[in-house]
Amino acid sequence: EVGFFHIDHFENQTLLPGSTAFFKEEKPSDFYNELKEKLYEGEKGVFIGNGQSVFGEAGYGSLMAVPMIENDRLLGFAVLLKQEMYAFTFEMYKLFQALIHHATLAVTNSMLRDRLEHLVKTDQLTELYSRVYLDEKIQYSMKIHQKGVFILVDIDNFKSVNDTYGH
Missing domain, CATH: 3.30.450.40 (GAF domain)
Incomplete structure (x- = not known):
């Protein structure tokens, strides 16, 4: 045993x-x-x-x-x-x-x-994926799949949210 x-x-x-x-x-x-x-x-x-x-x-x-x-x-x-x-x-x-x-x-x-x-x-604070990881995944997807959708969101004046509520 x-x-x-x-x-x-x-x-x-x-x-x-x-x-x-x-x-x-x-x-x-x-x-x-x-x-x-x-x-x-x-x-x-x-x-x-x-x-x-x-x-x-x-x-x-x-x-x-x-x-x-x-x-x-x-x-x-x-x-x-x-x-x-x-x-x-x-x-x-x-x-x-x-x-x-x-x-x-x-x-x-x-x-x-x-x-x-x-x-x-990943980022240690947010546990979100890093920019380097994102770039690698985009390059891989473009090479393998050759088509797809990428959505990028930009929030205007986000600094005021961080200043008010913290990072």
Whole structure:
């Protein structure tokens, strides 16, 4: 079984797509909260070979959990479960840590790229598209569609509106 959890700014955890059905069940949530707390306390991960006391009713004997950390902030964690006790080697655990670390970097970089693209395309104050973005879209539309309508509105004396009501 594999589970991927995201932790938001309010410390709520959400199960991410790609997780197996076992993690969609509500019954083991106490264990996940305990696991989350250990990872918040700075644990680099959790590696359990004899998990019968924890997962006895579910039939899982081995567990690996690794945090997804970016800039010392816990973004989430990944959990692997196997029915056999002592199913994971320490080398497997180290590989799992490396994979999750690299995946976290890739996702974080993608999110930063999307944010930067948004900042370039829009005005920070109004969240309206910038003139550069508008020009790009017009050029693209003229090249692809070769016909269409462009409407530009100019409001006379708009300065008085800004002076009266603010920008």
